[in-house]
Amino acid sequence: MAYASHIINHSRKLRHVPRLMRHDHAVLVRWFSNGAQSSVCKREDVIKICPIGAPAERETVSKFVARTPVSSGLSKNNLSRTVMRLGIPMGGVVYNRELLCSHSQVLSRRGFASDAGLPPHQEIGMPSLSPTMTEGNIARWLKKEGDKVTPGEVLCEVETDKATVEMECMEEGYLAKILKGDGSKEIKVGEIIAITVEEEGDIVKFKDYSPAASDSGAPAAKDLAAPPPPPKKEPVEQPVPSPEPKTPKHSSSPSGDRIFASPLARKLAEDHKVPLSNIKGTGSDGYIVKADIEDYLASSGKEVSAPTPKSKDAKLASLDYVDIPHSQIRKVTASRLLFSKQTIPHYYLTVDTCVDKLMDLRSQLNSLQEASGGKRISVNDLVIKAAALALRKVPQCNSSWTDDYIRQYNNVNINVAVQTDNGLYVPVIRDADKKGLSSIGEEVKKLAQKAKENSLKPEDYEGGTFTVSNLGGPFGIKQFCAIINPPQSGILAVGSAEKRVIPGSGPDQFNFGSYMSVTLSCDHRVIDGAIGAEWLKAFKGYIENPESMLL
Amino acid sequence: MLGVVRQKMLGQSLPKIRPVVSVLRSYSSAAKQMTVRDALNSALDEEMSADPKVFLMGEEVGEYQGAYKISKGLLDKYGPERVRDTPITEAGFAGIGVGAAYYGLKPVVEFMTFNFSMQAIDHIINSAAKSNYMSAGQMSVPIVFRGPNGAAAGVGAQHSQCYAAWYASCPGLKVLTPYSSEDARGLLKAAIRDPDPVVFLENELLYGESFPVSDEVLDSSFCLPIGKAKIERVGRDVTITAFSKMVGHALKAAEILEKDGIDAEVINLRSIRPLDRSTINASVRKTNRLITVEEGFPQHGVGAEICASVVEESFAYLDAPVERIAGADIPMPYAANLERMAVPQVEDIVRAAKRACYRSVPLAAAA
Numbered sequence: 001m002a003y004a005s006h007i008i009n010h011s012r013k014l015r016h017v018p019r020l021m022r023h024d025h026a027v028l029v030r031w032f033s034n035g036a037q038s039s040v041c042k043r044e045d046v047i048k049i050c051p052i053g054a055p056a057e058r059e060t061v062s063k064f065v066a067r068t069p070v071s072s073g074l075s076k077n078n079l080s081r082t083v084m085r086l087g088i089p090m091g092g093v094v095y096n097r098e099l100l101c102s103h104s105q106v107l108s109r110r111g112f113a114s115d116a117g118l119p120p121h122q123e124i125g126m127p128s129l130s131p132t133m134t135e136g137n138i139a140r141w142l143k144k145e146g147d148k149v150t151p152g153e154v155l156c157e158v159e160t161d162k163a164t165v166e167m168e169c170m171e172e173g174y175l176a177k178i179l180k181g182d183g184s185k186e187i188k189v190g191e192i193i194a195i196t197v198e199e200e201g202d203i204v205k206f207k208d209y210s211p212a213a214s215d216s217g218a219p220a221a222k223d224l225a226a227p228p229p230p231p232k233k234e235p236v237e238q239p240v241p242s243p244e245p246k247t248p249k250h251s252s253s254p255s256g257d258r259i260f261a262s263p264l265a266r267k268l269a270e271d272h273k274v275p276l277s278n279i280k281g282t283g284s285d286g287y288i289v290k291a292d293i294e295d296y297l298a299s300s301g302k303e304v305s306a307p308t309p310k311s312k313d314a315k316l317a318s319l320d321y322v323d324i325p326h327s328q329i330r331k332v333t334a335s336r337l338l339f340s341k342q343t344i345p346h347y348y349l350t351v352d353t354c355v356d357k358l359m360d361l362r363s364q365l366n367s368l369q370e371a372s373g374g375k376r377i378s379v380n381d382l383v384i385k386a387a388a389l390a391l392r393k394v395p396q397c398n399s400s401w402t403d404d405y406i407r408q409y410n411n412v413n414i415n416v417a418v419q420t421d422n423g424l425y426v427p428v429i430r431d432a433d434k435k436g437l438s439s440i441g442e443e444v445k446k447l448a449q450k451a452k453e454n455s456l457k458p459e460d461y462e463g464g465t466f467t468v469s470n471l472g473g474p475f476g477i478k479q480f481c482a483i484i485n486p487p488q489s490g491i492l493a494v495g496s497a498e499k500r501v502i503p504g505s506g507p508d509q510f511n512f513g514s515y516m517s518v519t520l521s522c523d524h525r526v527i528d529g530a531i532g533a534e535w536l537k538a539f540k541g542y543i544e545n546p547e548s549m550l551l
Numbered sequence: 552m553l554g555v556v557r558q559k560m561l562g563q564s565l566p567k568i569r570p571v572v573s574v575l576r577s578y579s580s581a582a583k584q585m586t587v588r589d590a591l592n593s594a595l596d597e598e599m600s601a602d603p604k605v606f607l608m609g610e611e612v613g614e615y616q617g618a619y620k621i622s623k624g625l626l627d628k629y630g631p632e633r634v635r636d637t638p639i640t641e642a643g644f645a646g647i648g649v650g651a652a653y654y655g656l657k658p659v660v661e662f663m664t665f666n667f668s669m670q671a672i673d674h675i676i677n678s679a680a681k682s683n684y685m686s687a688g689q690m691s692v693p694i695v696f697r698g699p700n701g702a703a704a705g706v707g708a709q710h711s712q713c714y715a716a717w718y719a720s721c722p723g724l725k726v727l728t729p730y731s732s733e734d735a736r737g738l739l740k741a742a743i744r745d746p747d748p749v750v751f752l753e754n755e756l757l758y759g760e761s762f763p764v765s766d767e768v769l770d771s772s773f774c775l776p777i778g779k780a781k782i783e784r785v786g787r788d789v790t791i792t793a794f795s796k797m798v799g800h801a802l803k804a805a806e807i808l809e810k811d812g813i814d815a816e817v818i819n820l821r822s823i824r825p826l827d828r829s830t831i832n833a834s835v836r837k838t839n840r841l842i843t844v845e846e847g848f849p850q851h852g853v854g855a856e857i858c859a860s861v862v863e864e865s866f867a868y869l870d871a872p873v874e875r876i877a878g879a880d881i882p883m884p885y886a887a888n889l890e891r892m893a894v895p896q897v898e899d900i901v902r903a904a905k906r907a908c909y910r911s912v913p914l915a916a917a918a
Contacts, residue, residue: 264839264870283871284909290839290870291910 119202121195122171126180127158128189129165136160137185138193146203147175149196156193173198176206261288268293278328299325329423340486344401345524348481349532352515353543355497358382359514361546365437374438380416380470381441383494383518386542387468388412388432389549394535398465400487401525415464415485416444418451425451426485428464464488472496472516479517489523490532492539516543583769584761590732591621591753594739595659597771599629602657605743606633608644609661609698618663619699619758645671645696649678652694652748659743662698664706665714665752679748680723695742697751700728701795701846702894704756708882711890713847715794718750719824719856725749725777726824728794731762734821737775745777752823754795780827782834786816789840789904792831792857794820797844797895804900813908823853831857832865839870840907844900849877874903 126136139157143149154166155175173196180193187193195206259276261269265288269276272293279296281288326334358379366376391398391412399408412433415426427447429440450456467485471477472495482493497516504511518539522532542549585593599605606629611618613626613636626634637644641662648658662668668675675696682690701713719726727742727749729735735753742749767773783798784805793801798819805815816834820827835841841861843854854875861873879893 262870263867267867282910284906284911287871289910 119197119199119205121176121197121202121206122173123192124155124194124196125190126187126193127167129158129160129163133160133189135186135188138180138182138187139164140182141178142166143169143175145175145178148200149173149175169196171196174200174203176203259288260286262290264290265293272297299327327423329425333424336486337483340483344484344486344489346481346484346521347524347529347532348519348521349529349536350479350517350519351536351540352517353540355379355514355516355543358543358546359497369438375441375445377437377441378444379473379497379516380468380494381437381444382546383470383492383543384414384416384429384432384440384444384468385435385437385549386539386546387466387492388414389542390535390538391466392433393538394531396531397490397522397527397535399489399526400465401489401523402487406526409465411465413464413466415461415467415488416447417467417469417482418448420452420454422452422454425456425461426464426467427451427456427460428462430463467491468494470494479519481519482521484521484523489526490535491521493519493521495519582763582765585732585764585769586759586761587729587732587735587753588619588621588758590735590762590764591739591758592623592625593769594736594743595622595625596628598740598743599625599633601771602743603633604655605657605659606635606651607659607661608635608637608648610637610639610663612636612661617661619755621758622661641667641670642674645674646678648694648696649674649682649692652679652692653682653690657693657695657743659695659697662696664703664710664755665698665700666710666712668696668698668714675718675724675748675750676721680721682723683747684723691746692748693746695739695745695749695751697739697742697753699755699758700752701754702878702883702890705885705887705890706883707885711883713752713845713878714750715752715823715845716847716852716856718752719826719853720851721824723748724824725822726752727777727822728752728820730757730795730798730819730821732764733762733768734775734781734819736764736768737773738777738821740774741777744774749777752795757796757799760799775821778822778825778827780821780830781819782816782830783819784815784817786814786838788814788816788838789842789907790816790818790831790834790838791842791844791900791904792818792820792854793844794823794853795846797846800895800897801844801900803897804904807897807901808904811905813904815904820853826853826856826860828860828864832861835861835865836868839868840904841869842874842876842900842903842907844876844895846878846894849875849880852877871907871909874907876900876903 129136137159139159141156142154143156149155149169150172151169153169155169156167158165158167175194176197177195178193179195180187180191184193197203197206260281261276261279262283266276268274268290269279269288274293274296276288279288279292282292283289362377362379362382368374369376391414395408395410398412399406411431413428413430414432415428418425418427427444427450429435429443429447432440435443447456447460450460464485466488467482467490469482469491471480471493475496477495478498479495480493482491484491495517497514499512500515501510502513503509518536520532520536520539522529527535595607599607607622607625612622613631613634615636616623616626622634637647645660645668648660651658662671679692679694679696682692700715702711715726715728718724725742725745725747727738729738729751739751742751780792783802786805789808791801791805798817801815801817805817808815816838818831818834831841841858843857845853847853849855852875854877858873858875861869876895876899878895881893884890884893
């Protein structure tokens with residue numbers, strides 16, 4: 001009742017609406033519930049008139065406020081209708097714009113038309129059936145276009161991956177247009193699925209309606225269909241440091257981002273001179289908490305004093321050991337490789353490649369390099385080049401598995417495994433198929449040096465599509481099977497070259513040859529055996545006939 | 552009518568000594584149980600017998616023995632001059648009470664619920680709270696306004712509001728919120744003895760609850776200091792502050808949390824104004840995490856003040872954002888299921904504590 005009298009009082013004041021609009025904006029705003037959004041009228045060129053006393057009130061005090069339609073095409077007429085009911089003369093277009101500006105804040109949650117020429121209508125958005133729902137499908141429409149709908153009647157069945165729910169109509173009217181028909185899939189919550197109008201005569205006007213223009217109405221309309229959220233008992237969950245708009249980054253990369261650490265953690269870090277950028281936060285939302293600083297101190301402290309704990313071990317009489325705490329790289333390596341082995345179906349293909357020609361070429365190239373002052377080219381550089389070219393020939397091996405598709409990369413970025421004192425690093429050589437051997441060699445050396453100095457940046461090791469791991473040469477491994485680096489789908493494990501005796505042309509003749517064993521580990525989801533074999537054939541071709549790499 | 556009968560009774564008998572307290576005293580078992588109702592009754596009784604200036608006034612306090620039977624037996628014992636039934640006019644009898652206090656009497660004014668105190672709030676704030684200041688200390692107003700506060704069971708929006716935050720924001724008032732029988736006895740005695748206006752916020756649902764009381768509590772000179780909180784449960788991981796009924800919820804939540812490895816410290820505020828900031832801050836400095844629990848509305852509530860106090864004084868000791876748990880920001884629903892959802896439950900406190908103590912398992916960085 002108070003609402004009604006307030007409106008009447010207000011209407012008397014409306015003589016001075018322009019002044020009112022500027023001063024009493026707050027009063028009008030108060031009428032609308034917290035969810036009011038200014039989403040509907042955003043475009044400058046559209047003139048809209050908000051009925052005095054605005055749409056949301058229609059629900060409560062429809063008797064008192066004219067149910068004035070909102071549309072630009074009929075603007076002047078509407079205005080005069082409004083005027084007549086409230087008995088107040090109003091100005092022209094300019095005035096309307098003023099109204100628009102101050103009212104834009106409080107426009108209803110319902111999607112009123114923003115297009116010129118369309119009669120007033122409601123846009124029905126995809127409802128949110130659960131707090132976690134982000135999209136759904138329309139199973140079927142129970143009402144056709146042109147049907148009369150009343151509150152409580154079921155309009156359509158909405159499917160989520162959990163359940164199929166009937167969506168009821170909230171308002172009386174006629175279903176003017178169905179935008180997403182039966183079987184429409186993956187409609188985001190809030191996307192407009194239909195239009196209803198109040199007047200039956202307006203239905204025809206929506207025959208060719210396209211939702212493109214009124215996307216801004218969608219977020220507003222969403223609130224309409226969603227059930228009112230249950231009253232929140234804990235309104236403030238993260239008051240001071242992390243409101244929603246400022247999503248704190250979870251990733252450990254500290255590059256220029258704000259570091260989110262609790263006050264206690266900051267104080268502790270300052271006291272102990274711990275750089276916060278090195279620490280990964282484990283508090284909620286990725287905050288660094290006191291325990292993270294303590295862990296860091298414990299680990300770095302222990303690394304320094306690793307030899308000393310022997311004295312403590314005397315307690316345990318039976319075993320003599322030293323506990324080496326995990327360094328960051330050890331943790332990362334462990335978890336990634338565990339994940340890889342657990343989730344990727346590995347299989348291994350091995351070939352022996354004759355590297356005589358390769359060695360000859362190498363010595364030739366190196367003599368040229370020495371003469372010109374370039375760096376020496378290693379066997380590994382040649383292997384990388386051969387692998388890159390093979391990947392160009394068999395691009396299926398240059399792919400990644402995802403649940404929805406296999407991503408085949410057009411760039412050949414090869415990760416090279418480098419062992420340092422700190423741990424195993426895999427820096428990346430980008431576009432290895434396009435680079436020359438000397439530039440590959442140079443890059444490998446540079447990256448290996450950076451790895452040894454622990455100064456690799458993320459861009460130095462991210463973005464690889466294939467890995468080459470070489471345990472031949474100084475390491476002396478004959479053959480081994482490597483573990484694929486996710487999300488890649490293959491890794492080449494290179495062993496050492498050894499001189500072998502091979503049968504010659506005649507029955508009792510033999511030859512010598514150097515053979516190098518390489519094993520390709522493949523992800524069977526992406527690379528089938530035959531494809532892997534094809535790749536190895538290509539690779540072997542390049543290694544055994546290195547001049548073919550020039551082609 | 553009834554008044555005539557009362558006159559006769561006065562003439563006939565001196566106040567009978569109702570053995571309310573002595574009955575309890577005759578039990579010789581070690582841990583006595585006392586309901587909050589009996590605690591309040593005994594406190595009123597003892598204070599009224601100790602000081603003849605103390606008198607009780609309110610709706611149904613006399614003949615009806617108290618709307619919640621808090622003042623049972625007091626009319627018979629002390630007579631109608633000291634236990635006065637009033638008409639249904641809070642503004643009226645609160646004003647009379649304040650006037651009596653100006654004169655030097657010590658009234659205890661009962662509101663049937665504190666929602667009705669809104670009718671008399673001008674007297675509480677302007678006549679009582681501010682008088683000492685405005686009279687340069689010449690006028691003291693030793694009045695106690697007491698009654699049930701907050702949500703009961705199914706009494707609807709107009710009878711369920713918590714007034715702790717409202718009154719606690721007023722300088723000149725003292726606001727007390729007992730939880731157990733010990734709190735009720737000690738704080739009510741302290742309130743009656745206090746020379747300044749005290750708002751004593753009880754809780755209807757706690758009246759019938761029993762708590763163990765020691766002999767010290769039962770002693771007639773027992774008194775609790777105003778402005779000191781009590782640490783009901785000592786803990787290490789998270790501090791939970793609560794008052795009135797919510798202390799019970801917080802203690803239950805602490806038991807549940809213990810099973811999950813979180814050791815919660817529960818503080819029973821007892822006094823909302825003055826707030827025991829030193830106890831709260833010391834506790835937060837120890838545990839580094841704070842959850843405030845209250846039944847009232849969240850905005851500008853007791854939890855907001857506690858959070859501000861902690862942020863002002865112990866910011867560097869906070870390891871997680873302060874969590875406020877309060878009633879829903881809506882007028883209390885009438886439907887029982889909705890009412891349950893509008894008031895903090897034990898699960899809410901448990902969830903908030905887990906959020907405050909949250910640590911994720913360290914994830915590998917993308918390489």
